[in-house]
Amino acid sequence: MGHLKNITMYYFFKRPVFWVFKGPKTINMALLALCCLSFHGKGIGQEVPVPLDQDSILPINLAEVIVIAPIYKDMEHRSYQKPLATLDGYLESSQKVSMIKRGAYAWEPMINDMASERLSVTIDGMRIFGACTDRMDPVTSYVDVSNLSNVHVASGQQGAKMGNAIGGALDMRLEKSGFVQTDWKSAVETGFESNNNARIYGYELNYASDSFYVDSDIIYRDADNYISGDGEEVAYSQFTKYNVSLNTGVKFSESQKLLASFIFDEAKDVGYPALPMDVSLARAFIGSLSWVQDTFLGDLYEWETKIYANSITHIMDDSQRPDVPIRMDMPGWSDTYGFYSQARLQSGGHKWLFKWDGFYNKSLAEMTMYPNNPNEASMFMLTWPDVRTLNTGLFAENTMAFENSVLIIAGRISAQGTNVANEFGRNSLRIFYHSMEQTQARFLKSLSTEYRYTFKNVELVNGVSYGDRAPSVSEAFGFYLFNSFDNHDYIGDPNLKNEGALELKSKISLPFKNGKIGAEGNFFHTQNYILGEIDPTLSTMTIGADGVKIYRNLEYANLFNVSINGVWDMSKNLKYNGLVSYHRGVDQDSRNLPFISPLTYSTSFRYSLPKFSASLSLRGAADQVNFNSEFGEDSTSAYNVVSLSVAKTFFISDDRLDAQVGVENLFDTYYSTYTDWNNIPRMGRNIYLTLSYAIN
Amino acid sequence: MKTIKFLLVTLAVAILFNSCSDDNDDPVIVQENPLSEMNRLTTLSANNHTIELYSENTDFTVGYNMFYYRIKDESTDTYLSNAQITVNPLMHMTSMTHSCPKSAISKMEDDTIYMGYAVFQMPGNADEYWELNMEYTLDGETYAISERIDVGMPEDGFKRVQSFIGADDKRYIVAMIPFEPEVKVNAFSAMVFQMENMMNFPIVEGYTLGIDPRMPSMGNHSSPNNENLTFDSSTGKYNGKLSLTMTGYWKINLQLFNKQGDVLKGEPVTDENEASSLYFELEF
Numbered sequence: 001m002g003h004l005k006n007i008t009m010y011y012f013f014k015r016p017v018f019w020v021f022k023g024p025k026t027i028n029m030a031l032l033a034l035c036c037l038s039f040h041g042k043g044i045g046q047e048v049p050v051p052l053d054q055d056s057i058l059p060i061n062l063a064e065v066i067v068i069a070p071i072y073k074d075m076e077h078r079s080y081q082k083p084l085a086t087l088d089g090y091l092e093s094s095q096k097v098s099m100i101k102r103g104a105y106a107w108e109p110m111i112n113d114m115a116s117e118r119l120s121v122t123i124d125g126m127r128i129f130g131a132c133t134d135r136m137d138p139v140t141s142y143v144d145v146s147n148l149s150n151v152h153v154a155s156g157q158q159g160a161k162m163g164n165a166i167g168g169a170l171d172m173r174l175e176k177s178g179f180v181q182t183d184w185k186s187a188v189e190t191g192f193e194s195n196n197n198a199r200i201y202g203y204e205l206n207y208a209s210d211s212f213y214v215d216s217d218i219i220y221r222d223a224d225n226y227i228s229g230d231g232e233e234v235a236y237s238q239f240t241k242y243n244v245s246l247n248t249g250v251k252f253s254e255s256q257k258l259l260a261s262f263i264f265d266e267a268k269d270v271g272y273p274a275l276p277m278d279v280s281l282a283r284a285f286i287g288s289l290s291w292v293q294d295t296f297l298g299d300l301y302e303w304e305t306k307i308y309a310n311s312i313t314h315i316m317d318d319s320q321r322p323d324v325p326i327r328m329d330m331p332g333w334s335d336t337y338g339f340y341s342q343a344r345l346q347s348g349g350h351k352w353l354f355k356w357d358g359f360y361n362k363s364l365a366e367m368t369m370y371p372n373n374p375n376e377a378s379m380f381m382l383t384w385p386d387v388r389t390l391n392t393g394l395f396a397e398n399t400m401a402f403e404n405s406v407l408i409i410a411g412r413i414s415a416q417g418t419n420v421a422n423e424f425g426r427n428s429l430r431i432f433y434h435s436m437e438q439t440q441a442r443f444l445k446s447l448s449t450e451y452r453y454t455f456k457n458v459e460l461v462n463g464v465s466y467g468d469r470a471p472s473v474s475e476a477f478g479f480y481l482f483n484s485f486d487n488h489d490y491i492g493d494p495n496l497k498n499e500g501a502l503e504l505k506s507k508i509s510l511p512f513k514n515g516k517i518g519a520e521g522n523f524f525h526t527q528n529y530i531l532g533e534i535d536p537t538l539s540t541m542t543i544g545a546d547g548v549k550i551y552r553n554l555e556y557a558n559l560f561n562v563s564i565n566g567v568w569d570m571s572k573n574l575k576y577n578g579l580v581s582y583h584r585g586v587d588q589d590s591r592n593l594p595f596i597s598p599l600t601y602s603t604s605f606r607y608s609l610p611k612f613s614a615s616l617s618l619r620g621a622a623d624q625v626n627f628n629s630e631f632g633e634d635s636t637s638a639y640n641v642v643s644l645s646v647a648k649t650f651f652i653s654d655d656r657l658d659a660q661v662g663v664e665n666l667f668d669t670y671y672s673t674y675t676d677w678n679n680i681p682r683m684g685r686n687i688y689l690t691l692s693y694a695i696n
Numbered sequence: 697m698k699t700i701k702f703l704l705v706t707l708a709v710a711i712l713f714n715s716c717s718d719d720n721d722d723p724v725i726v727q728e729n730p731l732s733e734m735n736r737l738t739t740l741s742a743n744n745h746t747i748e749l750y751s752e753n754t755d756f757t758v759g760y761n762m763f764y765y766r767i768k769d770e771s772t773d774t775y776l777s778n779a780q781i782t783v784n785p786l787m788h789m790t791s792m793t794h795s796c797p798k799s800a801i802s803k804m805e806d807d808t809i810y811m812g813y814a815v816f817q818m819p820g821n822a823d824e825y826w827e828l829n830m831e832y833t834l835d836g837e838t839y840a841i842s843e844r845i846d847v848g849m850p851e852d853g854f855k856r857v858q859s860f861i862g863a864d865d866k867r868y869i870v871a872m873i874p875f876e877p878e879v880k881v882n883a884f885s886a887m888v889f890q891m892e893n894m895m896n897f898p899i900v901e902g903y904t905l906g907i908d909p910r911m912p913s914m915g916n917h918s919s920p921n922n923e924n925l926t927f928d929s930s931t932g933k934y935n936g937k938l939s940l941t942m943t944g945y946w947k948i949n950l951q952l953f954n955k956q957g958d959v960l961k962g963e964p965v966t967d968e969n970e971a972s973s974l975y976f977e978l979e980f
Contacts, residue, residue, distance in 0.1 A: 326914065371913035371944065377979050379914060379944030381879065427880030431921055431939045434881070480941065539918035541941065 066094045066151040082645070083660060084191035084200045084690045086221070087145050087172075095565065095579055096153045097170070098597060102677040103272040104196060104226050105239035106141035106282070110675070112155060112522065112561050113583050113596050114167025117472035117530075118499075122162050122171045124261065125306060126288055127359040131314035131334035132279075133383045133474060133481045136272060140172065142265045142284040142312065146189075146202050146219040147245035149175035156503045156522060157448035157465035160412045161355060161395050164444040164469045166501045166526060174261055177208035177215050179251050187694040189219075195664075195686035196226035196237070215247040225271070228681035229670030236271030236278055236320065255294035262287045269320075274677035275484050277318045277330065286310040296343050300354075305341040325543040326372065332365035332384065351399040358392035363473045364422070367480075383481055385425020387473045391416040393444070405453040412446040416470050420477060420494075428479050429494065432550075436494050442470045444498065450505075461507040468500035475530050475551040480541040483532070485594075485677055486632035487546045490532050497553050501526040515568035515576075522561050529557035529587065531594075534630070555588040559596075570605075578603040584626065594631035597674055598624040611649045618642050624674045636679070639671035658692040730806055731764055740830070743839045744770050747830065752874070756826070756847040758816045759856035760871040760887065765801065765810040767832060775808035780833040784895075785814050785845075789824045797869055797889040797897035815871045815887065815897075816847045817859045854977035859891070862952065862960035867891035868900065870952060870961075872976045873933065877940055884938035886925055886976075888952065899932045906951035908965050908972070909938060913945060916970055940980075948976040 082089060088107040091097045099107035100115060108115055121139040122128065130137040152171040154162070159169025177185075184207050191200035204217035220242040225233050243266075249259040263286040270279040288308035296303035316330035338359030345352040365384035371377075393414030400407045419439045420426045430436050448465030471492070474481055478492035505522040532549030540548055563581035570576055580601045585593035604617035620640035627633035645662030668685040676682065734750035741747075750764040763783070767776045781801040787794050801812040820826050829842045850856065857871040873885040884907070888900040905925035910916045925936035940946060949972035951962035962974035 367942075369914065369942075369944070373913065376913055376945045377943065379911070379942045381942035424879055427878060428941065431879075431881050431919065431941060434921075538920050541914065541917050543915035 066090055066097075066153065082662060082664075082688060082690070083658065083692060084189060084202065085145065087140055087143060087148065087151075090145060091140065091151065091170075094151075094153060095563070095581075096155060096168075098675055100135075100595065100675045100677060101680065101682075102136060102274040103239070103270070103680070104223060104234075104237045104683070105241070105267065105270050106137055106279075108135055108138040109140055109170055110595065111153060111168035111170065112524065113559060113585055113593075115595065117475060118165060118167040118469065120159055120163035120165040120169040122169065123263070123286060123310075124174045124288065125162065125171060125340055125357075126286065126308040126310065126336075127163060127338050127361070128284075128286065128310045128312070128336055129334045129361050129363060129473075131312040131332035131363070131365065132282075132316065133330070133332055133365045133478060134275065134277075134316070134483075136270075136275065136279055136316065137282050137312070137314050140170070141267065141282065142286065143172055143263060144219050144221075144241075144243040144245075144265070146204065146217045146243060147174055147215075147247070147263060149173050156463075156501075156505060156524070157410070157446050157467040158450070158463075160410060160446040160448060160467055161353075161397065163357075163391075164393070164412065164414050164416075164446060164467065166467060166469050166499060166524070174245070174247055174263075175215065176247050176249065176259070177206050177213040179210050179213060179249065179257070180208050181210055182206070182208045185694070185696055187692060189690065189692040191688060191690035193223070193686055193688040195683050196223045198223035198688075200690075211251040213247075213249050216245070218242065218244045226683045226686075229665065229668050229684040230681070231668070231684065232681075234273045234680060236273045239267060239270040241265070241267040241270075257292040259290045259292060260288065271320070274680040276321070276324065276482075277316045277328075278320055279315065280317045280319070281313065281315040283314075284310060284312045299347065300343040300345050303341070303343040305339070307339045309335075309337045311335045327370040329368045330365065330383070332363075334361065334363050336361045349400055349402075351401075353395075353397040353399075355395040356392075357395070358390070360391075361387075361389045362421075363387045363389070381479060382422060382425040382428060383479050384473055385420050385429060385477055385479065386422035387477050388419040388421050389416065389473070390418075404455065405451060408448075408450040408452075410446075410448050410450075412444075412467075414444040416442045416444060418442075418470075418476070425477075425479070429477060429492075432491060433494055440494065442498060444468050444470060448503075457511045459507075459509040461505070463503070463505045465503045465505075466500065467503070468498045470498055471496040471530055471551065478551075480548075482542040482545060483549075483632075486532075486549070486630065487544070488532065488534070488549045489541050489545050489547075491535075491538075491548060491550045493551050496530060496551060497528045499526060499528045499530050499553070514570070515566060517564070517566040519564045520562070524557075524559040526557045526559065527555070528553035529593075530554075531557075531587070557585060557587045557593055559583075559585040559593070573607055573609060575606045575608070576604070577606070586626075591630075592626045592628045594628040594633055595675065596626060598622050598626070598636070612647070614644070614646045616642070616644045621673060627674070632678070633674070634679070636672060636674045636676075639669060639673070641669055641671065641682075642666040654696045656694045656696070658690075658694075660690050661688070663687050730804070730809060731766070734764060737763075738828075738843065738845065740828075740841050740843050742841045745776075745834075745839070746770055747832075747841065749828075756816065756845050757850045758819050758847060759850065760813060760815050760873055762811060762813045764804070765812075766808055767810075767834075776834060777803070777807040778834065779810070781810050781812075782831045783812060783814065784829045784831075785816070786827045786829055787818065787820075787824065788827060792894065794894040795897065797871070797887070797899075815857055815869060815889070817857060817869055818847075819849050820845075820847050852979060854979065856976055858974055858976075860961050860974065863958065864954065864960055866960075868952065868961065869897065870905065870950065870974065872948075877938075877946075877978050877980045879940055879942060881921060882938045882940060883935065884925065885933045885935045887933055901929065902927050902955050903934075903960075904953040904957075905934050905936070906953060906962070907936060907938060908949040908951075909940065909946050910949060910965060910971070911942075911944060912947055912970070916965070918965075943980050945977070945979040947971060948978065950974040950976065 091109055092099045098110045101107050128139045150173050154169045156168050159165050162169040186205045189202035199222050202219040206215045222240045225237045227233050245263040247261045251257050265284045267282040272278055288306055290306035293303045295301050312334045314332045318324050340357035342355035363384045364386040367381050367383050369379040393412050395412040397410035446467035450463035453460045476492045476494050481490040502525045507520040509518040530551055533552040534547050535550045538548035561583045565579040568576040582599050583597040585596040599622040602619040606615045623638045624636040643664045647660040650657040664686040672679045672681050731750045735754045737751050738749045746768040748766045767779050785796050796815055798814040799812040801810045826845050826847045828845050831840050859869040862868050869889040871887050889897040890900050907922055909919050919939040919941045921939050923937035925934035928935050949965050952960045962972040
């Protein structure tokens with residue numbers, strides 16, 4: 001597989017430029033200055049502070065909730081948000097999440113500059129794992145905004161409730177009508193985007209009464225290749241996807257509810273311009289059943305038990321690529337079955353949350369290469385050797401409230417066993433690890449403390465925590481996984497030690513007359529940080545690859561994230577947000593870690609009236625100075641991107657029509673960010689229009 | 697209780713019936729025949745004896761062949777266990793006659809079965825052919841028997857034996873011992889013979905056979921953790937480890953080193969040199 005670093009490998013077509021103004025440097029500088037002058041205000045994200053405990057005395061929280069569902073529409077007119085954006089778009093606009101892009105679809109979320117293997121990504125608490133060895137199907141690609149109400153982003157060990165992770169947790173929460181007397185409701189949504197000719201159609205039909213509800217929705221997205229800021233078409237950036245979901249609940253008594261959810265998601269003909277292969281099919285079946293009871297044994301309350309299962313099929317292929325050194329198929333499968341049961345307890349000044357959870361995952365991926373000589377046998381290997389992972393853990397969280405402060409102590413212990421079930425795969429790995437056992441067991445732990453303090457409206461949060469994680473399937477058992485970024489084949493190491501991180505965090509929030517300014521920082525000292533290291537003795541498998549890397553435990557790595565954000569209510573209707581963040585990540589030899597953000601900033605103005613709103617926003621980054629060339633990174637140039645949108649709500653008898661028009665990348669800037677795989681350029685100017693018609 | 701009894705009886709009858717029918721269908725001897733998995737390549741008849749020749753292959757093929765022999769006394773219809781056998785294949789070429797590397801014939805656990813290998817360096821053709829010459833001694837009496845055999849190239853056409861003149865001007869034959877390749881670290885063996893003259897091919901001892909497996913269809917990549925083949929005096933074979941990281945066609949590039957470590961044949965594979973002149977091939 002060749003690498004696509006060379007930009008000439010894209011197919012470019014000139015297209016008419018209808019906006020001549022290309023955002024000259026002076027304008028960009030002016031905008032930047034404006035941003036800096038204005039108290040580093042808060043970002044364009046749509047974060048709503050949601051307290052962990054509803055009656056907590058302090059609203060401040062380190063977690064971030066990305067609101068998606070229209071249920072919030074009534075709270076505030078959300079013109080600053082593109083209603084039918086992909087989930088990836090929503091996540092990207094958040095303060096805490098950044099997205100690795102390999103194309104226009106299926107971006108990979110990162111929290112604290114840490115990606116999939118260091119995060120716990122869940123759907124309504126369900127563990128689910130992508131089936132692609134090349135991380136082309138992050139879990140977030142198997143849901144759609146149509147069936148989500150919000151995404152809960154927890155940083156570091158604050159996410160330990162969801163599973164063992166270092167960087168944090170991302171829980172995508174499904175939208176549920178709940179047991180409210182709303183009767184039948186339906187809505188039609190449609191959207192169009194000019195840049196990649198994206199067509200979006202959605203429909204939802206909900207019924208709710210005080211003892212039963214059912215929510216159903218379907219959404220279809222179809223996009224062609226997008227066009228970058230210099231007017232050139234980025235080949236293989238098309239995608240087609242549809243998602244169907246069904247949520248239902250039955251109330252058996254005032255305190256007993258049975259809930260069920262089902263999601264079917266299928267993406268076809270998905271291009272990955274940054275990679276040498278595309279995806280012909282990515283399909284997920286996701287289902288769960290849960291029992292919710294207000295009271296439980298003794299003084300326990302809010303008891304919730306869920307069982308779930310999901311199954312993913314992911315087919316990578318290169319049939320659309322005209323020129324490849326060798327044809328290949330790379331299908332992968334990931335099935336997960338799991339459960340959790342949680343309850344709360346209150347005694348004296350202590351509030352407890354107890355959770356017991358477990359999952360069983362099967363990950364299998366294969367690779368078949370077809371030699372150019374048709375008489376030769378095809379070449380077959382197992383890239384994920386049917387790895388079965390069984391994990392079960394106990395989590396407890398204790399919240400103690402004092403007069404001006406809250407102390408939260410949380411812990412998790414988990415046991416994880418893995419079994420390399422396939423003999424062919426075991427023998428393959430034993431080429432490298434002669435005495436590799438078929439099974440292995442690991443114990444994982446997490447302990448965190450967080451102290452929130454309020455003094456004369458100044459809010460302060462400090463936390464110390466430690467948590468570890470087991471190596472991912474690829475890191476432990478991957479067999480010749482090609483990474484097109486650093487152009488190396490990767491081989492797992494089953495003997496890797498657990499990666500453990502000591503995390504320090506601090507946040508301060510200072511309110512002033514018409515707004516708030518906050519600063520937040522965290523520091524991760526990660527021991528046994530897992531990263532691929534070159535083994536010069538090994539021969540590459542992939543044609544054209546530069547070498548072979550084996551996942552190793554570095555002695556340690558240090559990651560440092562700091563951000564300043566602010567909100568300013570300039571008038572009753574005009575709001576200003578700003579955010580500046582800085583990140584740094586190095587290993588024990590001061591080598592830069594890959595995918596560490598340079599200085600980034602975002603700022604926005606929002607004007608809102610009850611039925612009308614408008615927004616103007618800018619995001620940008622400074623030059624990427626600290627990059628990891630061993631990982632294929634180079635310095636990404638600074639950029640500024642401006643977007644604006646206008647939204648209006650109409651009422652037609654009882655029905656409601658929301659219309660929004662917006663322009664993203666107004667000045668058609670050509671840019672790519674540090675998260676763009678192989679520096680593929682981002683989308684150029686894009687005009688979008690969305691209409692949402694709700695029938696009550 | 698009654699039902700259980702009935703079931704047990706039915707089961708017993710079924711087992712009984714089954715075993716009976718087995719006995720009736722097949723002669724006992726075939727059941728115990730260790731050669732049942734083998735292919736009978738030829739039968740030689742003379743001196744009131746029938747000599748059966750078996751192989752794991754379906755044909756006489758170029759390369760290393762392990763043959764299994766049985767001698768049946770036609771008068772008593774029994775297989776004989778007291779024979780001394782020697783086998784000497786001869787290649788009748790238009791200009792000369794030569795033999796090939798071969799082993800002495802030994803007995804297996806079942807002492808009516810004799811075994812020994814032969815390494816055919818070349819196939820026969822219309823004008824040149826191999827002849828199997830066999831001598832066996834029974835109760836002090838020696839019998840001779842010979843038959844022309846058709847030795848062909850293996851069906852896949854892959855190289856499993858190579859004869860050459862080494863850097864020391866001696867003639868060598870290197871043969872791969874057939875095995876079932878898998879994606880794993882395979883036990884891998886070969887034999888090295890020196891051609892002293894037309895008839896004598898002694899085993900070469902103490903040399904080293906360097907291996908470098910490559911996939912020419914995949915950028916000529918190699919595999920890790922191979923072990924060169926070294927001599928095992930107890931078996932006369934060169935044993936090593938062959939790592940195959942995927943299925944498909946592999947070229948096992950070879951280099952033959954003498955006791956001093958001098959290269960007698962074969963070149964290292966480099967970016968400039970795609971393959972060694974000494975190699976084996978396999979596909980799975």
